[in-house]
Amino acid sequence: MQKFSGFVPIIGAPNAGKSTLLNSILEQNISIVTAKPQTTRNRITGIYTKDNIQIVFVDTPGILDPKYKLQQFMSREIETSVIESDIIILVIDISKYDRENFASLYGKYSKEYKEHKLFCVLNKIDLVRKEQVLMVIKDISENFRVDEIIPVSAFKKFNVDELLKTIIKYLPEGGFYFDSDVVTSQPEKFFVAEIIRQNVLRQYKDEIPFSVYIDIDEFKERESGKDYIRASVIVERDTQKAILIGESGLKIKKLGEHSRKSIEEFLGRPVFLELFVKVRKDWKNDDEFLKKNFNKFGTSVT
Ligand SMILES: Nc1nc2c(ncn2[C@@H]2O[C@H](COP(=O)(O)OP(=O)(O)OP(=O)(O)O)[C@@H](O)[C@H]2O)c(=O)[nH]1
Ligand SMILES: [Mg+2]
Incomplete structure (x- = not known):
């Protein structure tokens, strides 16, 4: 059977819910989650395999301006995971959406990584009203060029299936990177x-x-x-x-x-x-x- 596979880094501001999203997609606690920002320090792979599909998700530390050396190492983890990817998932906490902040994140990942597909995942929709979700979708689609905008609640596992289906639509043809039963590459x-x-x-x-x-x-x-x-x-x-x-x-x-x-x-x-x-x-x-x-x-x- 023809196989499809790809690398999909999950990036975004600290506390946006990147690790929660990874765990929610895989239905396993691969990446640690806390209420504190800057929880994730390394890139963490979570591998989704089903039938002829393999998606290698890479959870990353929250994007910030490095203030000390550890944060420089953390930033490099993001860059490394983005370079060789097929689809970049930019996670936004919709309850904190702000066009200027979005523009600076977007600018970085749309200019440097032109050949990648860019998905914008609006997370934490359980915290806001429907009107707010529609307003943010409108704002992003009118002002920025992203390949997909998908509202989800990683915490409540709402619309995560839809995200998965959409990723699969964009996956290039190619063999698996890992054995089918492997969920992560960390020991x-x-x-x-x-x-x-x-x-x-x-x-x-x-x-x-x-x-x-x-x-x-x-x-x-x-x-x-x-x-x-x-x-x-x-x-x-x-x-x-x-x-x-x-x-x-x-x-x-x-x-x-x-x-x-x-x-x-x-x-x-x-x-x-x-x-x-x-x-x-x-x-x-x-x-x-x-x-x-x-x-x-x-x-x-x-
Ligand atoms: N209400 C709500 N809370 C969420 C959702 N997703 C994540 N959270 C909460 O947001 C907080 C941060 O979640 P994480 O998954 O650790 O966020 P992160 O983006 O990985 O954070 P860093 O690793 O620090 O960059 C936790 O308290 C989560 O429970 C969601 O869909 N709805
Ligand atoms: Mg995290």
Whole structure:
């Protein structure tokens, strides 16, 4: 049978709902989601395969002006995923639609990537009235050239099927990039680190979550007994270390318990998780640290 396949990066402002959209399309929690902006740091592949169709979605970090080195690395993740794509999905939070902001995102991706198809996905339509949806569709179609405008609610899984059908219509002919049963190209280790980071984002307030890097020092699968996972929770300053640990170690204990449960759910088997808090001064601006660690778990798409 003739096959169709393509690379489809999902880009957009922080908090627009890109990761929620990926999870909703795949009906699996591949990419972590939180209420905080700048949740996603790496590009994350989510592979949809059905019959003769394969779509390699790539979730990306929210687009912003890099203020520190980590954000420069994050921005590069977006560029890399866009270069070799077939259709770019630009996700907009419709409840925050603003023509000027849209124009600057659009400008970048319509000029540099002329040969790509550009879809505009208006997300979070559950938060606005129908008139607002129609108004935004009108505004975008009158002022910009995009190939498709599709309103969805990634959270409520509304109209996501329609998006999928439309993507399929545009897919070029070509063989599969991955085996049919593969859902992602990241290794288990990556997800384990991300699950711990998601729990940090949810449990701690303010700047702590953004200063955390999770390193998996050991991941031993054991035939008999639980898998053993040792992870470092790396922060930038001693004061953050103290906050993370909490009085009498109560906070880190809670983080460990919650993370263990989510990891067990994800892996489908019991694990023994040990967390160690470490300080690496100002790691978010540390080129050497970032080169060595960012993308260490191989989030490359091919
Ligand atoms: N009401 C509503 N909320 C949504 C929808 N989609 C996502 N959200 C919420 O928006 C917040 C951000 O969602 P994410 O999927 O993490 O957003 P993102 O674009 O991946 O964010 P970054 O990774 O930080 O760039 C979360 O609290 C989601 O639950 C939607 O369709 N409707
Ligand atoms: Mg995200």
